[in-house]
Amino acid sequence: MQTRRHLIGLGLASTMLAACSTTPTSADLLPIVFVHGNGDSAALWQTTIWRFESNGWPRDRLFASDQPFPLARDDDAMAQPGRSSAAESMAFLKAEVDRVLKTTGASQVILIGNSRGGNAIRNYIQNGGGDRVVSQVVLGGNPAHGIWAVKGLHEGSEFSGLSPFMRQLNQPKNAAGDEVTPGVKWLTVRSDNNDKYAQPDGVWIGAKGTPTNIGFDGPALKGASNVVIPRLDHRETSFSPAAFEAAWRFLTGSPPRTLQPVAEAQATLSGRVTGLGLDPHDPASGDFADNLPLAGAQLAIFAVDATTGMRQGAAARTQTIAADGRWGPFIARPDTAYEFVLSAPGYATTHIYRSPFPRSSSVVQLCPQRIAEADRAAKALVIFTRPRGYFDAQRDTMRFDGQTTLPGVPPQGAGVSSAKLKLTSDEARTVPAEFNGERVVGRTWPLARGEVSVLELSY
Incomplete structure (x- = not known):
């Protein structure tokens, strides 16, 4: 199912270098916990998991689960039926990580998150003790500085760059002004200009012509390795072959053998x-x-x-x-x-x-x-x-x-x-x-x- 569009940038490099790639042994590979985004489910990680398996990551060390209420509140401080707060998302992730550590016997995990899932990951590592058990993080399309930062526009939302939640996440962590928690290795993957939630104009939030005060580089974080892949859309920053390759290189130091899922007999x-x-x-x-x-x-x-x-x-x-x-x-x-x-x-x-x-x-x-x-x-x-x-x-x-x-x-x-x-x-x-x-x-x-x-x- 590989397409010409997917064979660009990092994808093309992987194909050319596949012959010299190496796969770490199973003993070297930490469990990976995949964290889905706003309103989504674990199902979105299906093809990503297939790619990890096809390159040698053990199936029993790949975990994805459904957050019961995956939608963020309109105002993070106000209870809302069927919605979850940033604190509740963090608590769900912490419980999942604890479960994976107990199941596998590992002392650390890798976290890979899409969109809002990146907010939960950052919050857990910074405020929930995750810095003690997380080795590496990959964030795809995470609205790291919000989707908008406009005074008077839903400033209490988790997705507002002016919200108390987002301001505390982005406080400098050291003299260099890094926005990521130290002791953990960080990668962000973003589009050059095709992510609907990293746009300077409010067209995708129902406010066409209104500046969001967020740029195309909104998902990038100071102190992280920041990768830009042309023309990816918001979801493809996590679920595309090119995004997988970026994650694999970051985690292993080598290109993957294949970007396509390898078929099984059944x-x-x-x-x-x-x-x-x-x-x-x-x-x-x-x-x-x-x-x-x-x-x-x-x-x-x-x-x-x-x-x-x-x-x-x-x-x-x-x-x-x-x-x-x-x-x-x-x-x-x-x-x-x-x-x-x-x-x-x-x-x-x-x-x-x-x-x-x-x-x-x-x-x-x-x-x-x-x-x-x-x-x-x-x-x-x-x-x-x-x-x-x-x-x-x-x-x-x-x-x-x-x-x-x-x-x-x-x-x-x-x-x-x-x-x-x-x-x-x-x-x-x-x-x-x-x-x-x-x-x-x-x-x-x-x-x-x-x-x-x-x-x-x-x-």
């Missing part, structure tokens, strides 16, 4: 079913929920024809989701595409189509959709989504049901990760979607019966 899949079904980064996508388990949901898995989305026989697995939200394990073929069907009260019956899984994963999180009022007039609804990055019309090669212009994706900028196709017929048919070489094919289902289709990219 893939054992499992994960959680939660109610987080809509994208909090796309305001038009509607309401969203949390990472709490969706007990009682029904799951069915079908092998499908990768060119038509048609089912190849009866369900390969059916399961009622228990109180912990876990599903699986399911043994998948790495050369086979699958349809995951979820049904639960209050949600649409959701048909999720995925390209083949080359490797095992325990973070295949599944989320049923809710039908927005604005979509109910359609006969069929198909959602094309890219959880680990955004759609960029100027940068990417895309096609959705034969169209190169994706509904809802702006002609400039990378800030939307899903597109909705509202069809005027409920006649069942095939709908293909492509993004930079990855292809997902699904089928339509009648919206009148409360059914929707999701074509979900892995890369």
Whole structure:
């Protein structure tokens, strides 16, 4: 699934130098704890974990988990239902690190965080004792100086550069003015100018034409190693091949052998079913929920024809989701595409189509959709989504049901990760979607019966 766009900058260097790379022995490799961002889940680390495994990092030393309430409060000091404070995020991370240390017997861990996850990491190391147990940190797209720093604009938010939380994080730590806690090695990865949350103009926060007082270099930290990768979007600063390469080089001192997941003979899949079904980064996508388990949901898995989305026989697995939200394990073929069907009260019956899984994963999180009022007039609804990055019309090669212009994706900028196709017929048919070489094919289902289709990219 490697694309031409990914083979740039650091990615190209890795390919050229792969022959001389070396992998440390397993005994040298610390456990890694991956920390997701605002409104996200552990699922976003799936391809990153595959890349670490494919380069020799032991699977039993790679950990990603779901923060129950992943969304930040509007005002960090004010309780808000379904939201978490910076202190609560730090407490969750501390508990996860303690669990990993106990499970592995290691004395230290590596922390890798995306976006808001970087705030929790910095807070834990600076204020929660993490400096005693953390060896290295990688921060991708972390709004290290806020997303905005405007007087009178939500100054209590964790994402305001003027908030008490952000001011104390960025206080100089030594005479050199370093912003990172000493004793820990730090790497930040940022885009040159394509991160929607590191923009001098407030277009992506609903304030077009208003200066944010934050520059493209907002994610960089004084005292850290700061890497800039051209044209990456906000999520790709953590989840792209180029971001992985930067992290691998930082952690090991050598280039990775491969940027692509190496296929296994069979893939054992499992994960959680939660109610987080809509994208909090796309305001038009509607309401969203949390990472709490969706007990009682029904799951069915079908092998499908990768060119038509048609089912190849009866369900390969059916399961009622228990109180912990876990599903699986399911043994998948790495050369086979699958349809995951979820049904639960209050949600649409959701048909999720995925390209083949080359490797095992325990973070295949599944989320049923809710039908927005604005979509109910359609006969069929198909959602094309890219959880680990955004759609960029100027940068990417895309096609959705034969169209190169994706509904809802702006002609400039990378800030939307899903597109909705509202069809005027409920006649069942095939709908293909492509993004930079990855292809997902699904089928339509009648919206009148409360059914929707999701074509979900892995890369």
